[in-house]
Each structure stands twice: as C-alpha cells, then as structure tokens.
Amino acid sequence: MADKLLTGDLAPGFTLKDSSGKDVSLASRHGGSTIVYFYPAAATPGCTKQACDFRDSLASFTSAGYRVLGISPDSVNKLAAFAANEDLSFPLLSDEDHAVAEAYGAWGEKKNYGRTYEGLIRSTVVIDPDGNVALAQYNVRATGHVAKLRRDLKLDT
Template sequence: MSQRLATGDSAPDFTLNDAQGNEVTLSSFRGSKVVVYFYPAAATPGCTTQACDFRDNLASLGAAGYRVLGISPDPVDKLAAFAGNESLNFPLLSDEDHTVAETYGAWGEKQNYGKTYEGLIRSTVVVDGEGKVALAQYNVRATGHVAKLRRDLGIDQ
C-alpha cells in the first residue's frame, strides 16, 4: 500500500487531464484551498452519489474558499459523459495509471466479496493555500461524506 498523507505534509503536485482534455495542475490553485477527492469509478452508484453531493454543496464550499477536484482512474471520455449526465460543475481529472492516487495514498489493497485486489481507496485530501495538507481522510463513505467534510472543516451546514 502506498504511503498515506497526513496534516502538514506537502501535497504532491500533479498535472492531469480534465473531462474536456485540458491539463489541470494542482499548483495552479496556490492561494486557494482545494478539496481533492479520489473516487473509484464514474457513473457507479456510490461515486454518483458522492459527486452529486459535491455538486450540490459547491456554492457553500466555494463561499468558504474551497475549490473541488475529483480524481478517478477513468479515461477522459468517460469523465466527460459522467460530468454531462450529472451536471457536475467542478473538474473531474483522469488518473488512468493511478500514479497520483498512489502518491496520495489513495491506491492500495482492497477487499470486496472475499476477494483481495489493488484498487482506488475512496479518499479526500484538503490542501491549503500554501500547498500543505490541511486534512487527509481515507476509506471514506460515499453517502454523507460531504456533510462530514463540511463539519470537519467548520463550514456551516
């Protein structure tokens, strides 16, 4: 399993393509707080629930100074369809070789129905305006995660 990040660590910089094929670099958000969340697969029930929850809370997160980036191992075309179908209003980034997920500790051993395999671990890392990890959460639940995150960040409900 890859090393998990902790509060105070430097957030590893990355450049990934978004759903439109444009490059997005984490360091370009310096000065802003960024919620980077990792999800296993676009258009699956849990990931759709989580993405729509971020979509529905984006205005209040933005008002508190947070930007949101979603990262999955899906190809750009699948992300584009997912974003369009769900009216997602924040960047979805493609990490097909899961290099960024590994760097962030969001790729590792999982178990499902008695089988052990390597895969994406649903995780959220909040990066402060200086590029440091302000909060790192691993093995989060899709349902209710954004509400818990808002509480943890002190954002009024």
C-alpha cells in the first residue's frame, strides 16, 4: 500500500472505466480542480448517502470549478445500476484491482467487529488544476462528509 497523499504531492494519474464503460482520465481535468472520492461499495447505506450528498451538492462544486469523480472497487455493471437507481450524474469509476486506491493511499488495513482485513478506506482527495494535491482526507465518515468538504473548500460562505 502506498503512503497517504499530502498537500502538495503530485496526484497519481489514472484512467478507469466509468459506469457506461467509457474511459475517464484524471488528465482530462478541463482546466479545473477535481474531487476524487473513494468509497467501499455501491448501493450500501453509507455509500449511497455519501453519493447522494455529492449529487445534491454537485451544482455548487461545479460552479466553483470542481469536477467530482467517485471511485470504488465495484464492477462497471454494478456502478451503472447504482448510478441509475440514485440518479447520479457524475462519473463513478471502477477500480476492481484497487490499483488507483492503493496509489492514493486509500487501500489498506481495516478493522471491523474484531476482524482485520485489507479494504478500501473511505477517502477524498482534491486535486488542483496543475495536478497537485490541494487537500487529502482519509477515514472520512459517509454521513456529513460532503458538508464538511464544502466548508473546507469554503463553498458555504
């Protein structure tokens, strides 16, 4: 597992399939900043809450120059169903081998009910237009995270 990213680090590049099977690349930032959020599993209660919070705040992120990308180890087909069921209009990307999550420090040891295992660590990384990490948050909570991120990015002023 890679170390967690820090502010100022160069964000690792990636190209992943979205829920429609199209390639989406970090390099195609379109001159703005990118919010990359990692979530463990589509269509679970916490991940659904977080995705819907991003959906509901998408206009404010977009108007401030941010693009939102959600990344999970789910298959393209599962992401397609999740996006359709929850009316998600931002790209959900499939990282089935979790290589991107590892490169971003969002894959590692987790503990749940006394069991230790490797898995996705709910994380958000904001990448500036130059490809550098502007903000990195790890072990975030599904509920309330988007509101906190909006405050951290000063979108709620």
